[in-house]
Amino acid sequence: MKPKLFxxxxxxxxxxxxxxxxxxxxxxxxxxxxxxxxxxxxxxxRIGFAKPRSEVVALLGEDNQWLPVLILNKHHTITDPVEIINYLAEQFGGASVHP
Structure with a gap:
């Protein structure tokens, strides 16, 4: 499964x-x-602002609708945007966030 970024x-x-x-x-x-x-x-x-955000709820539950979110699997998500970018750069190459 590819990571999902909402x-x-x-x-x-x-x-x-x-x-x-x-x-x-x-x-x-x-x-x-x-x-x-x-x-x-x-x-x-890219999904709408209104809640419930059904695609996210289906994967993470109603209490976990914060965006952005990178879903790696059911038990591992990243919600901090800097951490998301740095993870993607580490895994797939490219530019990360300058410290």
Whole structure:
């Protein structure tokens, strides 16, 4: 199974007429742009802001809908965006986050 990376589709609405981006997901999107070869190694899913986020719930349960999330298997996930990027760089090559 390829790792699954869930990020929010952006921009998204949260409140009447209020448009937003998720800074954590934007960091991930920037890393994906700098490392396009990752798209061959992982399954990227861009999903809506509204909860429940059924795709994530089906894999991790209702209490674990935080995004971004990289799902490696049922027992191992990464939610910190810097850790996600550094993991992908380590596993698949490419640029990681500068310290």
């Amino acid at each position: 990020v929010l589709k952006m921009p998204f609405e949260d409140g009447p007429g209020k448009m937003w981006i998720c800074s954590h997901c934007a960091l991930i999107e920037g890393a994906l742009s700098a490392n396009p070869h990752w798209l061959e190694a992982i399954d990227v899913r």
